[in-house]
Amino acid sequence: MGYTLITLLIAGLVLLIDRRKLKQYKRKRENRVYFSIFMIGLVMLLIKSAGIEMPSPLNGISYVLKPLTKMM
Amino acid sequence: MKRIVLLPLCALVLFLAGCWNNRELETLGIAVAMGIDKIDHEYVVTVQLVNPSAVSARQSDTSRAPIVTYQEKGKTIFEAIRRVTKVAPRKTYYPHLKILVIGEELAKDGFAEALDLLSRDPEFRNDFYVVVAKDHPADDVLNVLVPVEKIAAQNMFTKLQTSADVFAPTLALTFGELIKDLTSHGKHAVITGIQLTGDAKEGEKMENLQTSNPKVRLKYTGIAVFKDDKLKGWLNEKESKGYNYIVDNVKSTIVAVPCIDDKKRFLSVELIDADTKLKLNTMKPKPEMSVTVKADANIAEVGCAIDLTKQATVDQIEELAEKDINAKIRSAIKAAQDEFKFDFLGFGEVMHRAEPGYWKKVEKKWDKEFVDITIKSKVTVDIEKLGKRSNSFINEMGD
Amino acid sequence: MLEKGKISVRQFTILVALYTIGTAILIIPSILAAKAKQDAWISGLLGLAIGVAMVIFYWKLSERFQYVNLIEILEKCFGKWIGKSVGFLFFVCYVLLLATFVLRDIGDFMTTVMMVETPIEAIHIIFLIIVLYGVKLGLEVFTRTMELFIPWIVLLLVALFLTLLPQIEVTNILPVFENGMKPIVQSSFSFLVFPFLEMVVFLMIIPYVNRPQDTKKAFMLGTIMGGGLLIFISVLTILVVGPTETARSIYPTYDLTKTINIREFFQRVEALMALIWFITVFVKLLVLTYVSCLGIAQVFELKEYRIIVLPIGLVLYVLSLSIFPSISFLIEFTPVYDLYAFLWCAVFPFVVWLVSLVRGGERNKSGTARTESG
Secondary structure, three states, rough: OHHHHHHHHHHHHHHHHHHHHHHHHOHHHHHHHHHHHHHHHHHHHHHOOOOOOOHHHHHHHHHHHHHHHHOO | OOOHHHHHHHHHHHHHHHHHHOHHHHHHEEEEEEEEEEEOOEEEEEEEEOHHHOOOOOOOOOOOOOOEEEEEOOOOOOHHHHHHOOOOEEEEOOOOEEEEEEOHHHHHHHHHHOOOOHHHHHOOOOOOOOEEEEOOOHHHHHHOOOOOOHHHHHHHHHHHHHHHHOOOOOOOHHHHHHHHHHHOOOOOOOOEEEEEEEEOOOOOOOOOHHHOOOOEEEEEEEEEEOOOEEEEEOOHHHHHHHHHHHHOOOOEEEEEEEEEOOOOOEHHHEEEEEEEEEEEEOOOOOEHHHEEEEEEEEEEEEEEOOOOOOOHHHHHHHHHHHHHHHHHHHHHHHHHHHOOOOOOOOOOHHHHHHHHHHHHHHHHHHHHHHHHOOOEEEEEEEEEEEEEEOOHHHHHHHH | OOOOOOEEEEHHHHHHHHHHHHHHHHHHHHHHHHHHHHHHHHHHHHHHHHHHHHHHHHHHHHOOOOOOHHHHHHHHOHHHHHHHHHHHHHHHHHHHEEEEEEEEHHHHHHHHHOOOOOOOOHHHHHHHHHHHHHHHHHHHHHHHHHHHHHHHHHHHHHHHHHHHHHHOOHHHOOOOOOHHHHHHHHHHHHHOOOOHHHHHHHHHHHEEOHHHHHHHHHHHHHHHHHHHHHHHHHHHHHHHHOOHHHHHHOOHHHHHOOOOEEEOOOOHHHHHHHHHHHHHHHHHHHHHHHHHHHHHHOOOOOOOOOOHHHHHHHHHHHHHHHHHOOHHHHHHHHHHHHHHHHHHHHHHHHHHHHHHHHHHHHHHOOHHHHHHHH
């Protein structure tokens, strides 16, 4: 719970610091990209703070490349 | 506006980072020595803590013992250490550990398993000395109260350092060096022994601090020889010194040699700088290795009437000193090849460096090879100075 | 142009050198000693030589495209959409991932040996705040800051060397060539991947040097300075600590600084020495974060990259915490990572170069070919 609060606090701080820039680019591509990345980060952070293990992207890389490393 | 947000944030950073795991000095029990024994498959760890009020320089409370020891058992060292918190009033803090004492029984059984924690845990550094308690469990050694340098661990630490520096039958071996020896295939480990004289129980009392001639003392004796991590035996003082010559540990020591004609009286030669080289001379027909010692020396003490103003006399003294050192080296080699039958002198490492190809073949059975290797030894002593007198006043006294 | 600032050639050299040292200074001795043992220095030199060759290749690639940045190179090569997609993949799957590793490296280091009970999150947040602030201020500002760091690093390194001189045991690096060439080559491959192949990100920075045509020498010089220092540190560690202990240690350089002890008086200075890699890790993370922001901003044709710095920082933060569960996972993953990085940093630029050769040929034949293919 405390962890989730800190997460929201961090997210809030990020928006607070960037709010002027966001106003400046209202309804432009900049804002769409900003919020896409922001939401990805926030969702991951919330998942993490809820204590759910996220699959690491490294597992995927391992899966694909392991046979190759064995060959070498 | 941005700055107003950032400023307190940065300030917060400063305060948070340093104090997460803050431990105030007065809440720590500073461990200065640790002893490990093994009784019935359980490790017994003895921790010696400084008693701050008894050693503080300004207002030391001399009625209290300067050190306190705590002891606990555990299936692993770490369990025992954490169990110590049940008896110790403060959390023990290990970075200032000076000395590790291994009980003789544990040493005989093999002590390597007990050391992993000390090399893995970030709270332990690897610059503390390691010694083996001879004839006693480690906790007896740690319980003794000692005068002058009142913190016993510091006492043992300094004593070992000084005796290794100026006398040389002991070996100031740090934990890091010990691990290096244990993992080397070309050299078995050796560790200096520590012994207490007198009754161990007496040494725990304050009376031991209150006399000028304490009944119980701690004393370094000889060198313990290990095969892998198991204690196999002890070198006597002569062999220990020989060992130190061979591994180039001698910085300064004295050699007592008989006065040239008078075998009953002696003079002291002080070695001020000794340098040893181990070499592989030849591989054919059979490997032959050599020890070469070159030492600079001074005449320190003359106990008889001899004429030091003649070069010939000095030459003779040099020769006698060389003989004496050589005898010590031979005794150490003999101990290694005939008595223990394994290489704790480091000739394997010399072989490894000189003949890597051959070493690959014999690495696993080096100890067997080592026993049959011819080892030559050569000692050169150069006497340069006579102290502040030429001939001794004894010369003028007449008989 | 997304980045309006310009840096000088000298600043570029410093940037490259500090970036090379980066996190490598913490762990490279054990990577080099792992297989090559006492011959680590030979592996090091071999890795450095190939590394410098790679760096020259990167520079040639940049020169071929008149020093435009990587995304523009890709667009010219593969056309707008494929170029952008490939570029996006490169920045997300490689540069950002690398930044994650760097952040996690310093976090793991701090929580393993220096502040054991401090939560890793605290260290990551604090480190990131400074890095993101630096990225927001821009290339010109942070490279100038790095110039201020240089004297400290030099001073500390000289101190490190002098205080360790008495403990050097020359026999530790003998015998030479004990196990033949194979382990030496294996170790040098790891050294090539980490850190030299990571130089590929400078394809994003070369365009912002005031005289990009002069950066070839600076690029090489920076690499050689950084790489040379890494070899020097590795050799010093092996000379003092010994090859087997170096290989077994997770943070050998820290172990090395722990052995400093001049007469019981000058000792326990490892926290001070750690300043060296705090600075270099900071620089590396800064450059990687900056490059990812710049690259992603360019892919989406944003007006400035600064706007996405914080969200990317957020992603970086979460990823760095969940990227791998333990050090053992990382150690097991390392050979896979080597290959993965090799694909992005060597194979990928090589393909770009090949394509540009084919297309460049067309362009030379007829002036109109360019518009047709674009």
